[in-house]
Amino acid sequence: MNPVAMPNHPAGPTAPLLAVSGLTKRFGNRTAVNAIDFSVAPGECVGFLGPNGAGKTTTINMLLGLVQKSAGAIRLFDLPVPQKLAAIKARIGVVPQADSLDPDLTVEQNLLLYASYYSIPRNVARERAAELLHFFALESRRGEVIGQLSGGQRRRLLLARALINEPQLLILDEPTIGLDPQARHLMWERLQALKAGGTTMLLTSHYLDEVARLSDQVLIIDHGRIVAQGEPRQLITDLVGIEVFEVEGTDAELDLLRRELAGCDAVSERVGGTLYIYAKKECDHLEALLKKSRGWLRRPANLEDLFIQLTGRSLRES
Numbered sequence: 122m123n124p125v126a127m128p129n130h131p132a133g134p135t136a137p138l139l140a141v142s143g144l145t146k147r148f149g150n151r152t153a154v155n156a157i158d159f160s161v162a163p164g165e166c167v168g169f170l171g172p173n174g175a176g177k178t179t180t181i182n183m184l185l186g187l188v189q190k191s192a193g194a195i196r197l198f199d200l201p202v203p204q205k206l207a208a209i210k211a212r213i214g215v216v217p218q219a220d221s222l223d224p225d226l227t228v229e230q231n232l233l234l235y236a237s238y239y240s241i242p243r244n245v246a247r248e249r250a251a252e253l254l255h256f257f258a259l260e261s262r263r264g265e266v267i268g269q270l271s272g273g274q275r276r277r278l279l280l281a282r283a284l285i286n287e288p289q290l291l292i293l294d295e296p297t298i299g300l301d302p303q304a305r306h307l308m309w310e311r312l313q314a315l316k317a318g319g320t321t322m323l324l325t326s327h328y329l330d331e332v333a334r335l336s337d338q339v340l341i342i343d344h345g346r347i348v349a350q351g352e353p354r355q356l357i358t359d360l361v362g363i364e365v366f367e368v369e370g371t372d373a374e375l376d377l378l379r380r381e382l383a384g385c386d387a388v389s390e391r392v393g394g395t396l397y398i399y400a401k402k403e404c405d406h407l408e409a410l411l412k413k414s415r416g417w418l419r420r421p422a423n424l425e426d427l428f429i430q431l432t433g434r435s436l437r438e439s
Contacts, residue, residue, distance in 0.1 A: 136199060138163045138290055138321050139184070144193035146179050153179045155345035156193065161290075161338075166322040168336035168353070170329070172432050176345040177325055181292065184323075185215065198289065211239060214283030218295040220275055222267045228254065228278055229263040232285055239286040246285070253281040257311060273304030280311065291315070293324045297331060309334060329424040339424070343432045353424055361422040361430060362387065366398040366407070368417040381410055392434065399426065 137160035146154040154176040161167045171177040182188040184195060186206040195202035197209045222231050229250055236246035254260045257277040262270060270278065276297065283291060296312070297305045305328075312335055316322060326332050332339060333353050341349040349356055368378060375396040379389050385404035390397045399422065400407065411417050 137161060138165075138198065139323070140194075140196045141180075141184075142194050144180065144183065144195060145191045146176075146183060146188060147191045152345055154183070154342075157342065157345075157347050159340055159347060159350060161321060161323060163289075163321055164316075164319045165337045166316050166324060166335050168332035168339040169323060169325045169342070170332060170339060170428060171342040175342045175432070177342050180342070181294065181323075181325065185213075185292070186210075211286065212288055213290045213292060214286060214288035215292045216276075216279050216283045216294060216296050218298060220279065222275060222278060222282075224267045227264050227266055228259060228270070231267065231278065232282055235282045236285045241286065249285055249287075250281075253284055256314075257281045258307070271304075273300050273307070276300060276304070276308060277311070280308070284315075289321060291320055291322045293322060293326075295326055296324070297326070297328060305331070329428060333424045341428060341431055348431050349427070357422050357424060357427050361426045362399040362401040363403075363422060364400050364419060365422050365426055366396075366400065366411065366417055366419050368396045368398065368411065368414050369394055370396070370414055370416075374414070378410060378414070382407065399430075 139161040141160065142158050143156050144154055144158075145152065145156050157176075157180070159167075169177050169180070179188060183190045184197070184202065186203040186209075189203070198212055200209055202209060223234065226234060232250040232253065233243070233246050236249065241249070250263075251260075254263055257280065259274060259277060259281065262274060267275065267278075276299075280293075280296060293312075297308045300308065309331065312322070316335065322335070324332060324335060336353055338351060339349070339353050339356065340347055349360065368375065370378070371394075375391060375394075378396060379391075382389060382398065385407045386401040387404065387407065388399050390399075398407065
């Protein structure tokens with residue numbers, strides 16, 4: 122097994138690896154997921170985004186058969202969920218948000234134990250474990266117990282464990298949560314290598330730079346519905362603009378600036394003492410106006426701007 126170029130066997134030449142239609146989940150009178158449709162193509166990385174309580178965790182749990190759907194259809198590898206769940210689970214890998222490594226076992230033993238759940242022969246499991254430990258820079262730690270690992274090493278081991286069965290679909294739930302910048306960048310490098318080798322991924326993350334870096338497509342869910350879907354950069358350009366200006370000033374200064382924006386293809390938003398201007402096109406008039414401002418920043422529009430515009434700035438309860 123080569124973890125960089127893992128085998129990928131789609132259900133058909135053009136068939137989606139994952140297809141969801143009309144998926145709905147109700148908890149009593151509350152609808153957590155409301156008739157959503159989406160698909161994931163073989164070899165694609167899809168970023169699945171939403172505020173706390175938006176419905177993304179419930180959706181993932183329905184895909185994994187952990188929560189029973191109220192309506193709709195899920196097909197993975199052209200097999201129905203949950204009817205063919207045992208066959209489906211053998212072909213997926215999951216990196217959970219919570220650390221679920223066995224603290225009483227060594228690094229290598231954690232991988233070998235997980236391999237046994239898939240009835241992988243012991244000699245094959247050892248070979249795969251060795252390759253994965255090398256790929257994730259954990260070779261020197263193979264005989265250490267989990268308590269001796271850093272947070273970044275534990276996250277890398279969780280990803281290695283998820284790959285032990287050579288999955289066709291990798292589900293990543295906050296894969297770099299709590300990591301320092303160096304550890305995050307190492308994880309990104311490994312995930313990009315897996316993607317280049319054809320591994321299909323479904324990624325949930327609150328690090329939007331991570332999603333923008335890895336994803337071919339993003340789905341943004343809010344109040345149980347998909348509110349945006351598409352290629353990240355195109356969505357940003359279409360729904361936000363090409364660049365953002367953050368302008369500081371007094372209420373009177375920002376109100377005046379907002380009124381004078383009428384000649385530009387831009388929208389604005391006031392947040393406290395800052396005016397955010399989302400420009401669809403370059404505007405010489407806007408740049409002339411900003412020369413009078415006390416402090417301002419110009420930057421490219423990004424996925425966080427899109428996320429906040431679609432789902433709001435207020436905090437949500439889980």
